Amino acid sequence: MRHSERYCFIGAGSMAEAIISGMIASCRTEPAMIHVINRQDRERLIYLHNRYGIQYRESQQKALSMAEVIILAVKPKDLTEALKQWGEFLRPHQRVVSVIAGIATPYIEEQIPQGVSVIRTMPNTSSVIGRSATAICGGRFTKESDLKATQEDFNAIGTTVLVDEKDMDAVTALSGSGPAYIYYLVEALVQAGVNEGLSPSVSRQLTTQTLLGASHMLQETGEDPAVLRQKVTSPGGTTMAGIETLKEHQFHMAITNAIHHARKRSEELGATFSPSITK
């Protein structure tokens, strides 16, 4: 069912577009109810308007004050400047939803009028096709109803999970960045298929469907991934040979370290903003 809240995105980059295109494809929100504002790139606003039918105004300030939901979608390094520019126009009846990596709600709350509800989220780029995995946590002024409304917004573009703010850096490392790890794995698999003599298109088609099938197996059977893996792995067979090589190259350790490093980076991004904040 379509609903009647007005949204204003502060930031019109790739993540804003991923969420907007998912929102529109889900039919939950009319394009006319979505405004975008950015810093300077007017061509970008025109592109988004022409492509999705969403709105931009000469008075960006008006777009902001008319919205019930404000989505912060700037890069972490631009947040302080953006809040300086737009923060004073926010009001306690509005819901501020940040998709920004690393930055904790108390930092944002400090820069805007007292009492505005700030909700931190971490979606991913699969929002475009309605398949984001989004984690959500509330800030100091967030009511149950704000969390519920935010879950409904993001359920329209995938699935959601409520977490404590202390877990947001781990979430960012795992599912925010996650699509990139999977694409990196796919790049390697496709290239490996080509190295073994397959054409690039056949290798890509087989890899993509294998990934899709395995994802559906995980979701639809609910089985432990280790059990599913064992079912593919015949004793003395081909899979065992492949898995042994992955073990020799410390595949598990590489993934563990990658997620740990990404989580640390998320923490660092936040710490640059306000070392005094305890998350």
Ligand SMILES: NC(=O)C1=CN([C@@H]2O[C@H](COP(=O)(O)OP(=O)(O)OC[C@H]3O[C@@H](n4cnc5c(N)ncnc54)[C@H](OP(=O)(O)O)[C@@H]3O)[C@@H](O)[C@H]2O)C=CC1
């Ligand atoms: N990419 C991903 O997979 C994910 C990203 N995120 C988060 O999304 C956020 C946005 O990332 P992304 O879309 O890649 O970034 P982009 O660089 O593509 O876009 C940033 C946008 O912010 C705008 N902007 C900068 N300063 C201001 C300002 N003062 N007022 C208004 N608008 C401003 C820019 O406008 P202009 O072009 O005019 O300068 C631009 O439209 C990041 O914080 C990231 O952590 C979260 C989940 C996943």
Ligand SMILES: O=C(O)[C@@H]1CCC=N1
């Ligand atoms: O790489 C980044 O910092 C952002 C946050 C999660 C995905 N992309």
